[in-house]
Amino acid sequence: MAAIRLKSLPLRLTNFMTKQLRPIIQSKGFNSSGGHTTDEVKAMFEAWMVEHKRVYNTLAEKEKRFQNFKDNLKDIEKHNSTGNSTYRLGLTKFSDMTHEEFGRIYGGRIADP
Template identity: 45%
Template sequence: MASTPSWKLIFVALLVLEMWASQAIARSLQDASMVERHEQWMGQYGRVYNDNAEKAMRYRIFKENVEYIETFNKVGTRHYKLGFNQFADLTNKEFQASRNGYKMSSNQNAPKASSFRYENVTAVPSSMMKLSED
């Protein structure tokens, strides 16, 4: 009798290990597919990274953005869909910093503009004639 529960335990343990292994394989295939998508995207937009560390970081951001876009489009509650473009490897903050706002030049020798173009005019007519609209 003591051997029967141990066989059940071994069977359950093997079943759990098999499930973990199949999930790991599926995850590896998804990662390989995502790496391929990233490589294709890099080629399409001519993206080249300085080193493997930067490439790994940009891949992670790209993957998160792809997952967000796919999830957003699957929900289908909007009248539009999201797509991929040359900014797919940027975080929201990076994109906003590169695209929003005017950046003043650091040139300190630029002439200062006055607040009112005619502020120093002294010869002003005493009256203005209204032209008739006949």
């Protein structure tokens, strides 16, 4: 079996996934204009936590997840601002995870055909 690298999987969508998820992504009204203040990003994170029913056990865990959220938001805004893609990215229930964490939990291995 060959392992695949999943470093950017949370941010890249296949054509099939794009067709299925485009209405969901677009319905979020995600603004890729960038330039958010720290307070705006904190408010976005708090709203995202409510929407996805996230509760963290410690302040340290919440701060770690907030940093992941900020990093992913930056990547999302960078991707959406290029205009070179047929799809746009948005915040999802995975937005508080690192790429590596997502790959470990959801990636697994894909068997050779």
